[in-house]
Amino acid sequence: MFDWKSIAAAGAVALTLAPGAEAKTEIELYFPVPVEGKLASEMKTLIERFNTEHPEIEVTPVYTGSYDETAIKTRAAIKAGNPPGAVIMSANFILEYQINGEIEALDPFIAADGLTNEAFMDTFWPALHRNAAFGGHVWAVPFHNSTPLLYINAEHFRAAGLDPENPPATWAEFTEAARKLTVTENGQTTRWGFMLPGNYDYLGWMMTALAMSNGGEYYNPYYGGEVYYDQPSMLGAVTFVDDLVHTHKVMPEGVTDGKAVSTAFFAGQASMVALSTGSLSFIRENMTQDYRVAFMPRNLRNAVAIGGASLMMPKGLSDEKKAAAWELMGWLTSPEIAGHWSRFTGYFAPNKGAYDLPEMKDFLAQNPDARVALDQLAYAQPWFATYNTVAVRKALEDEVQAVLSGRKTPAEAVAAAQAGADSLMAPYVAQTALNLPK
Amino acid sequence: MIHERSLSVQDAALPRARTAARAARRAPGLRALALLAPTLAFLLLFTYWPILASLVQSVRIETFGSTETTTGLGNFVRLWEDAGFRRALVNNAVYAAGTIGPGIALALALAVGLQEATGFNTALRSVVFFPVMIPLVAAAALFSFVFLPGIGLIDHYLGKLGAAQVNWLGNPDIALFSLIGLTIWKNAGYYMLFFLAGLQAIPQDLYEAARIEGAGGWARFRRVTLPLLGPTFAFVFVIALINAVTQIDHVVVLTKGGPSDSTNLLLFYIYQQAHENYDHGKAAAATVVTLALLLSLSVLSLRTLERGTHYES
Numbered sequence: 001m002f003d004w005k006s007i008a009a010a011g012a013v014a015l016t017l018a019p020g021a022e023a024k025t026e027i028e029l030y031f032p033v034p035v036e037g038k039l040a041s042e043m044k045t046l047i048e049r050f051n052t053e054h055p056e057i058e059v060t061p062v063y064t065g066s067y068d069e070t071a072i073k074t075r076a077a078i079k080a081g082n083p084p085g086a087v088i089m090s091a092n093f094i095l096e097y098q099i100n101g102e103i104e105a106l107d108p109f110i111a112a113d114g115l116t117n118e119a120f121m122d123t124f125w126p127a128l129h130r131n132a133a134f135g136g137h138v139w140a141v142p143f144h145n146s147t148p149l150l151y152i153n154a155e156h157f158r159a160a161g162l163d164p165e166n167p168p169a170t171w172a173e174f175t176e177a178a179r180k181l182t183v184t185e186n187g188q189t190t191r192w193g194f195m196l197p198g199n200y201d202y203l204g205w206m207m208t209a210l211a212m213s214n215g216g217e218y219y220n221p222y223y224g225g226e227v228y229y230d231q232p233s234m235l236g237a238v239t240f241v242d243d244l245v246h247t248h249k250v251m252p253e254g255v256t257d258g259k260a261v262s263t264a265f266f267a268g269q270a271s272m273v274a275l276s277t278g279s280l281s282f283i284r285e286n287m288t289q290d291y292r293v294a295f296m297p298r299n300l301r302n303a304v305a306i307g308g309a310s311l312m313m314p315k316g317l318s319d320e321k322k323a324a325a326w327e328l329m330g331w332l333t334s335p336e337i338a339g340h341w342s343r344f345t346g347y348f349a350p351n352k353g354a355y356d357l358p359e360m361k362d363f364l365a366q367n368p369d370a371r372v373a374l375d376q377l378a379y380a381q382p383w384f385a386t387y388n389t390v391a392v393r394k395a396l397e398d399e400v401q402a403v404l405s406g407r408k409t410p411a412e413a414v415a416a417a418q419a420g421a422d423s424l425m426a427p428y429v430a431q432t433a434l435n436l437p438k
Numbered sequence: 439m440i441h442e443r444s445l446s447v448q449d450a451a452l453p454r455a456r457t458a459a460r461a462a463r464r465a466p467g468l469r470a471l472a473l474l475a476p477t478l479a480f481l482l483l484f485t486y487w488p489i490l491a492s493l494v495q496s497v498r499i500e501t502f503g504s505t506e507t508t509t510g511l512g513n514f515v516r517l518w519e520d521a522g523f524r525r526a527l528v529n530n531a532v533y534a535a536g537t538i539g540p541g542i543a544l545a546l547a548l549a550v551g552l553q554e555a556t557g558f559n560t561a562l563r564s565v566v567f568f569p570v571m572i573p574l575v576a577a578a579a580l581f582s583f584v585f586l587p588g589i590g591l592i593d594h595y596l597g598k599l600g601a602a603q604v605n606w607l608g609n610p611d612i613a614l615f616s617l618i619g620l621t622i623w624k625n626a627g628y629y630m631l632f633f634l635a636g637l638q639a640i641p642q643d644l645y646e647a648a649r650i651e652g653a654g655g656w657a658r659f660r661r662v663t664l665p666l667l668g669p670t671f672a673f674v675f676v677i678a679l680i681n682a683v684t685q686i687d688h689v690v691v692l693t694k695g696g697p698s699d700s701t702n703l704l705l706f707y708i709y710q711q712a713h714e715n716y717d718h719g720k721a722a723a724a725t726v727v728t729l730a731l732l733l734s735l736s737v738l739s740l741r742t743l744e745r746g747t748h749y750e751s
Binding site: 068071072188189198199200252253254255256257259260263264267269388390391394397398399401402404405407424427428430431 | 501502503582586587588589602603605607608609610611693694695696697698699710713714715716
């Protein structure tokens with residue numbers, strides 16, 4: 001029945017192999033795929049390469065859905081006592097993990113590599129620092145990042161007597177261009193001058209960009225219990241959007257989903273759209289008409305918030321796993337790998353060193369749109385991160401959506417948004433800024 | 439009905455194994471328990487235990503920055519004070535009314551229309567049934583293109599008729615009704631199946647008798663078909679009600695409850711409280727309220743509908 005000899009032989013082989021297999025440190029990497037494209041399969045290829053180059057480590061990549069789903073799954077894994085070695089986490093969620101005491105400070109690993117925290121963060125673009133390093137510690141390593149970007153249809157520009165090489169830079173020029181680009185037939189608009197993604201998540205990010213371009217701050221980057229929704233900078237930004245819809249009629253009423261915005265741009269039904277730089281490769285591959293990209297227009301200053309994700313390390317790992325996770329984090333954010341991922345996706349590489357490599361210089365020479373996205377980074381600001389980030393963001397988004405739909409005035413909307421956000425942050429504020437000596 | 443059926447199964451099993459029966463008489467609970475064990479284990483693990491855990495969580499009050507908890511009804515008070523919850527409750531009521539009534543009417547019309555088993559009808563039935571086979575999440579992904587303003591399938595053809603663009607999912611006055619339309623399209627074929635089965639069970643001689651007494655088509659439908667479909671109505675109503683509360687894939691895929699919470703339904707509200715706001719107390723309270731509503735509505739509807747039901751003997 002059984003061939004005892006071969007079973008014994010197999011056992012012997014297993015025994016001799018066992019020590020080697022045990023010595024391998026096994027960790028998981030949770031990764032989300034937030035934009036369109038073949039990102040998941042590319043991530044698997046990258047990790048296979050890491051495992052080949054690091055025989056002592058075995059990383060299993062686990063696809064965890066969107067940014068929000070990744071946060072849910074990570075929290076569940078931490079609660080269950082079986083955390084992944086590293087997670088690619090939406091950069092503005094890092095603060096909440098730190099507030100809840102769920103992630104490791106990376107200072108000891110940085111020190112072991114012979115670097116100070118400042119020297120380590122200095123390898124990344126300055127705009128990315130605050131979402132990764134705060135409260136005197138480094139909590140995350142930037143992995144891929146984005147900013148909002150203005151995409152314009154060059155053919156529509158030329159037809160409307162505008163110069164696509166000289167895109168609108170201010171809100172005034174922008175409104176004027178949008179008016180000229182809007183096409184109306186028999187009382188119906190057949191082409192919109194501008195479209196803005198109005199769905200949750202995207203809208204909050206775009207309103208940050210507009211409030212910041214209007215001189216504002218959106219939130220307190222030093223303290224997670226404050227937002228500035230009812231301040232003049234935000235009121236101006238919301239009024240600007242309201243005017244584009246209801247006064248100038250260059251933007252459709254109601255909420256337009258980010259996917260509907262890119263589809264309308266491809267179909268030539270929107271002449272200017274604001275979308276993430278993370279969509280750059282997707283637009284480049286699918287846009288059949290001539291297009292350009294430009295900075296988000298400004299009222300008082302050029303400013304956008306960053307987006308994207310960073311690598312973080314949950315608490316509750318053994319020392320071996322921590323070391324393996326740190327190795328993986330360093331490898332994924334190295335100039336070579338970060339540059340490769342950037343060219344593949346359209347996100348920019350957080351590691352400044354990536355742009356000194358010859359492949360990257362060639363790529364930027366061939367793709368001037370990627371160059372514009374990179375140049376805007378000089379004006380980028382940290383991304384809003386508060387206690388209860390998603391709900392606090394939604395408090396503003398619901399109100400701006402009401403303005404887009406013509407249901408509320410901008411003044412009513414920002415007041416309601418501030419009240420909503422304040423009540424959401426109240427438990428945290430009570431324990432921090434209002435927790436005073438008795 | 440369910441009780442009767444399970445009794446008859448036991449009766450049939452008894453003479454077959456007398457020794458087993460005698461053993462069972464000695465320990466009547468034991469064999470039943472052994473037979474029930476697998477199902478019971480899963481029910482306990484995945485139904486009763488979560489219900490119990492939700493109940494416990496709903497009365498546990500946690501404060502940020504402290505590990506101490508107290509017990510009370512504070513979560514329910516906060517829930518009722520939350521305009522978002524009341525909005526979700528109203529939305530869900532509109533959604534249920536909008537999907538159940540028209541959905542059942544359409545399903546019944548389809549079943550009556552496609553009752554005769556001709557080749558053409560069978561083909562039509564398959565067409566009507568087709569949406570049932572698509573998972574709701576896939577259907578929603580499909581409809582994200584159908585609903586695209588200006589470019590989507592609906593606006594494309596409406597535009598040819600000269601109608602203006604409609605922002606199907608981005609207008610807070612329309613979005614919920616777009617989701618209702620999608621749900622009716624998705625579920626009508628499923629409910630049609632039950633009505634087809636119900637129609638098969640109506641004896642033909644009743645129709646013949648009605649015809650002899652001079653009843654016209656409408657009278658036959660109203661006096662024979664409708665009353666005898668009573669149990670089917672009760673069943674389909676409860677299924678549709680449960681669907682209206684538990685099936686929210688399209689909300690997740692298409693609107694995330696927006697714009698401005700206009701398509702937020704109870705289950706998605708619970709998800710938001712638990713996973714976006716980390717307010718597990720409020721999420722549990724909302725779960726308990728939703729379950730209580732669903733349970734009482736189901737019991738109520740089954741009771742009232744069955745009371746007026748004519749069973750054939």
